[in-house]
Structures are given as C-alpha cells and as structure tokens.
Amino acid sequence: MTVLVLNGPNLGRLGVREPDVYGTATYADLVDRCEAVAKEAGVEVDVRQTDAEAEMIGWLHDAADAGSAVVLNAGAWTHTSVAVRDAASQLAAPLVEVHLSNVHAREAFRHTSYLSDIAAAVVVGMGIEGYAAAIRFLATT
Ligand code: DQA
Numbered sequence: 317m318t319v320l321v322l323n324g325p326n327l328g329r330l331g332v333r334e335p336d337v338y339g340t341a342t343y344a345d346l347v348d349r350c351e352a353v354a355k356e357a358g359v360e361v362d363v364r365q366t367d368a369e370a371e372m373i374g375w376l377h378d379a380a381d382a383g384s385a386v387v388l389n390a391g392a393w394t395h396t397s398v399a400v401r402d403a404a405s406q407l408a409a410p411l412v413e414v415h416l417s418n419v420h421a422r423e424a425f426r427h428t429s430y431l432s433d434i435a436a437a438v439v440v441g442m443g444i445e446g447y448a449a450a451i452r453f454l455a456t457t
Contacts, residue, residue: 317359317360317385317455318359318360318361318362318382318384319354319359319360319361319362319384319385319386319387319451319454319455320361320362320364320375320379320384320385320386320387321350321361321362321363321364321386321387321447321451322364322365322366322372322375322376322379322386322387322388322389322390323343323346323363323364323365323366323389323391324365324366324367324369324372324388324389324390324391324392324393324394324400325366325367325369325391325392325393326367326391326392327343327346327365327389327391328343328365328367329343330342330343330345330346330416331343331345337417337422338416338417338443339416339443339444341443341444343365345444346363346444346447347363349444349445349447349448350363350387350447350448350451351363353447353448353451353452354451354455357451357452357455358455359451359454359455361451369393369397369399369400372390372393372400372403373399373400373403376388376400376403376404376406376407377403377406379407379409380403380406380407380408383408383409384407384409385407385409385410385411385412385454385457386404386407386409386410386411386412387412387414387447387450387451387454388404388411388412388413388414388431388435389413389414389415389416389447390413390431393430394413394415394419394426394429394430394431395425395426395428395429395430396430397430398430400430400431401430401431401434404431404434405434410435410436410437410454410457411431411434411435411436412435412436412437412438412439412450412453412454413429413431413432413435413437413438413439414438414439414440414446414447414450415439415440415441415446416441416442416443416444416446417440417441418440418441419440419441420440421441436453436457437450437453
C-alpha cells in the first residue's frame with residue numbers, strides 16, 4: 317500500500333516561513349518524519365509538494381486512478397479551491413486533511429475548508445506530528 321502525502325503552496329518553505337505559526341521543522345524534516353513513520357507502519361509513502369494548482373490536481377487524478385490513500389495539506393487552496401476539492405472528491409481510498417497550524421484558532425477565512433466534508437479525518441494544530449498520525453491512521457484502514 318502506498319500513501320501519497322501531498323502538500324500545496326508555500327509548504328516547501330517550512331522552517332523559514334512564519335516559524336511562530338508553522339514551527340521550525342523544515343520541509344526536509346517533514347519528509348523524513350513521514351518516511352520514518354511509514355516504515356514503522358509498514359506502508360510505502362510518496363511525499364510531494366507543489367506551488368502549482370494544476371500539478372496538484374494531476375497528482376489527485378493519478379491517486380484516484382491508482383486507488384491510493386492521500387494525506388493532503390492543500391495549504392491556502394483548502395480555503396479557496398473548488399477545483400482541488402473536485403479532484404479530491406474522485407479519490408476511491410480515504411483522504412486525510414492535515415494542517416500544521418490550528419486553522420480554527422486563526423483568521424476567519426481559514427475556518428472554511430472545501431475538503432473537510434469529503435475527508436475521512438481532519439488533523440489540525442499538531443505540526444508535522446499531524447502527518448504521522450494521518451499515515452498511521454491510513455495504514456490501519
Ligand atoms: C496550512 C494552513 C493554511 O491556512 C495556510 O494557507 C497554509 C498552511 C497549515 O498547514 O497550517 O499554507 O495548511
């Protein structure tokens with residue numbers, strides 16, 4: 317079983333990007349943590365990041381066709397993109413929505429998600445440990 321871990325815009329800048337909000341762990345740390353947890357959980361993991369919405373939509377189409385489970389941090393697209401939602405809606409395997417920060421404790425525009433109602437689970441505010449929890453959950457489903 318392969319779990320796709322897909323990250324949207326600005327997440328490649330973790331560690332330098334607003335560390336007071338997103339922590340000091342870098343994107344490379346995030347990838348390492350996902351790979352370590354996947355190994356423990358006995359699944360394969362493929363961790364990717366893009367700042368291009370079309371690329372993200374293509375990855376979601378590929379995951380739908382492959383029947384892969386997805387951990388998705390869509391970043392700002394979470395709050396804006398019907399197109400990313402429509403692509404994620406096509407997934408056959410479970411989707412887990414992850415946010416490093418607790419979006420519900422932040423600006424009002426971050427309280428709306430186009431993904432939460434189509435996700436099997438939502439993890440917010442746990443930093444990169446949220447990805448670990450999501451991968452462990454998907455490994456058991
Ligand atoms: C985020 C929260 C979003 O509101 C924001 O646009 C991001 C990161 C998070 O992981 O906390 O880019 O998805």
